[in-house]
Amino acid sequence: MSDDDNSPISAREAKRLFADLKAAPALVLAVSGGPDSVALMWLAARWQRSLARGPHLTVVTVDHGLRREAAREAREVKRLAAELGLPHRTLRWRGAKPKTGLPAAAREARYRLLAQAARAAGASHVLTAHTRDDQAETLLMRLLRGSGIAGLSAMARLSERDGILIARPLLDVAKSQLVATLKRAKVGFADDPTNRDTAFTRPRLRALLPQLAAEGGDVRNLARLAARLARANAAVEVLADGAERFLRVRDRGDAPHLRGARSFDASAFAALPEEVRLRLLLRAVNAFGHEGPAELGKVEALLAALDQAIAGPRTAANGRPMLKQTLAGALISLAGGRIHIAPAPTRRGKGGS
Known part of the structure; x- marks a missing residue:
């Protein structure tokens, strides 16, 4: 990506972001209405149009039923999707909500509903709009929880959940670049106040990032650390695979x-x-x-x-x-x-x- 975190994403850069997904039959785009996910939808639609025969795209918005504004935001996503020529579905998280651990429960519900939508659409992947900023925040959250190497690797560009692949094509992209992209395209987006609600851990850590950046711990460096830990974690997994094979071969015949x-x-x-x-x-x-x-x-x-x-x-x-x-x-x-x-x-x- 461009070294300028405030420059819009070019068509060439977007093509590189989605290159690994060109052969997929269909993709589900998880779009909440915020700047990151709206930029994902806009970039993916532009990329698909540039292909002679690209994946079928379906936009899905999950309404967790936690904010009154969410229904209006979902309707706005539907309108934007229609302008881009993309089908849209709104899925709702129904039932009682837990009094504690709400962010984690909402995340589990969101992924479960997105996986269901992917299966219904015949999609191999769900695309989320996690950015470099999200990666840095995830690393800090797991660091403070005392996670091991695997946890400190933070989010992977590609992972599997409920039989569906979760792709994060924007994981190396700064949030500011996505905002700049939408501003140049004159595309509006919603502002979710829960992103600033200090009752939750992530917004509190987000507020600390400017102080950490002043000491050299900016988003780019934190995301780089997560990538290096992911590399180390992958190496240890290879060692564990080899050790498991060694133990099983050793056991043959005697136990x-x-x-x-x-x-x-x-x-x-x-x-x-x-x-x-x-x-x-x-x-x-x-x-x-x-x-x-x-x-x-x-x-x-x-x-x-x-x-x-x-x-x-x-x-x-x-x-x-x-x-x-x-x-x-x-x-x-x-x-x-x-x-x-x-x-x-x-x-x-x-x-x-």
């Missing part, structure tokens, strides 16, 4: 895997780097647990307990497991020099038989 469980030779496992051991454990717990993704901190504590048990006596008294505990619906045990991970028994209610 076949149990059906519906995973088993590692404890000594071979202990010889791996700590970050790789952590990832293998996290993968196994998430694969066989039935209570949702395991928290990183709890997996770290489990790994520490395993390391301590492996380093202790080779056998426990009476042949009982040297370690046995549950995490996220998975049962983890250390016995006979092997680590076993399997689904934990379902918890019964007090009235169960």
Whole structure:
């Protein structure tokens, strides 16, 4: 992209942004009415028109039912989409809204509805308008939560959710460039006041960005850090893949895997780097647990307990497991020099038989 964060995006730059999506049969554009998503719609429409045979585009607006202005904004998006020759749908998040964790719940609902719309439209991808600014804010939020390398990689340009690919073609673009693009095109957009509501974490961090920029932590540098961490995370994932293959090959013939469980030779496992051991454990717990993704901190504590048990006596008294505990619906045990991970028994209610 241009080094000038205040210059409009040219047709040539837009073509490069969407180049990887040219062969898709159909795309859903997630458009709320704010400047970022309206610019995504305008740029995507212009790009599609430049192609001899481009993907079919459908614009989708999700009304979370949290602001009275949202319905009017959705109608305005529909009007803009019609001017660009694009079909539009408004989807509503119905039902009771949680009293706590509202942003996260709204995000989950939005992606669920967008995935449903993509399937209905025969689309392979949902395009969102996340920008470099959003990437920097996401990095800060996860940093303050104490996320690991994977979390600090922030958002990927391409990810999968509910069987649909989520593409973020504007992830390296500054928000100011999108605003400049719309101003040059004389295209209006909505202003969502919740983006400035300090009751939520993201707006509070957004307000701190000018101070961080004065110390060298501007949006461009923070986004660059996220990209570098993503690169490191990808390398560790390759190492974890190789370690998993190594452990499985080693196990052939002397200790076949149990059906519906995973088993590692404890000594071979202990010889791996700590970050790789952590990832293998996290993968196994998430694969066989039935209570949702395991928290990183709890997996770290489990790994520490395993390391301590492996380093202790080779056998426990009476042949009982040297370690046995549950995490996220998975049962983890250390016995006979092997680590076993399997689904934990379902918890019964007090009235169960």
